[in-house]
Amino acid sequence: MDAPLSTPCNIQVCEVTCDSFRIMWDMTPEDTARATHFFIDLSRKESRDPNRFKHRDVPTKLVAKAVPLPMAVRGHWFLSPRTDYCVAVQTAIRQQDGDYLVSEWSQVVEFCTGDYAMEHLQQLLDKAKGSAGRLLKFSVFYRNQHPDYFDHVRSECGGLMRPALKDSSGSHGSPINGKLHGVFFSCNTEFDTGLPPKDSPYGPLRFQLPAGHLLNPNICLYFADFYCMYTAYHYVVLVLAHIGSEGDTFCRTRLPMLDLASNPFLTYTAPQRPGEEPLYCHASDVILEVLFTEPVHLDLGSVEQISGHHQLMSLTTANAKKDPSCKVCNISVGR
Secondary structure: OOOOOOOOOEEEEEOOOOOOOEEEEEEEHHHHHHEEEEEEEEEEOOOOOOOOOOOOOOOOEEOOOOOOOOOEEEEEOOOOOEEEEEEEEEEEEOOOOEEEEEOOOOOOEEEEEOOOHHHHHHHHHHHHHHOOOOEEEEEEEEEOHHHHHHHHHHOOOEEOOOOOEEOOOOOOOOOOOOOEEEEOOOOOOOOOOOOOOOEEEEEEEEEEHHHHHHOOOOOEEEEEEEOOOOOOEEEEEEHHHHHHOHHHHHHHHHOOOEOEEEEEEEEEOOOOOOOOEEEEEEEEOEEEEEEEEEEEEEOEEEEEOOOOOOOOOOHHOOOOEEOOOOOOOOEEOEE
């Protein structure tokens, strides 16, 4: 009869991405030689289910043939980005009758998956390109808010709209969520007028300024997200950052950079002749959310009452969760 297997100890999780990780632990030389299989048990940290083999978000457990450690775990579960997980391991020997001689479970180790890597954002970008539609001209960026917001900006901030931390709306794995500060603007226009829409879910007052203040040759443009909220229309999140700024440094290694003059979402075309104005265009079939990473002074534009309705707040994207079932805007590495 085989001697019992010792309990795996010193569990280490490394090389964690948004959808994979490597795991290793200490084993005696005797157990290393004898073990034929490893059992990996994974669950979300917030799970309170006392039965570790019954989880809604992952299969029961992973049974893998013994391999040299560290062992790569990828594709066995639909891991979600930026999610806390608990993991434990057993070692096992498969016996002739098909049963397993197993060790005790190791201690539970916690770890958190990462953001989307550049390759995942490129997949998301490729999907977004297919939904962008044709380019339409525009001339102003605008931002709707409630009167209290603009009163606060004038009285407490010296007229500066200061960057705020990006919330958790959109794709859970977007690298800017909860990490990058900015001021959100819109630029979409109505088909029939070429002007900003009369309605807004964000507030009855609208600040608008000439497009050139935010979109010009001194700016870098980045793609940050593509998502929907259980609706037929989709959102594309873009970041505008001054070249060499803190925002630019943050984005440069995390987000795909777009060519200002040639991309499907937001373009700047320099004047071709003296006296001409630059040309600004936005995608027609997606709603653009443009995050500008620097403060913006109210003196650069004007604040006016919108002529339409202040729509239901349920239409806003504040902390909105992405539809995980949409085939248009999801990629295979999590939501």
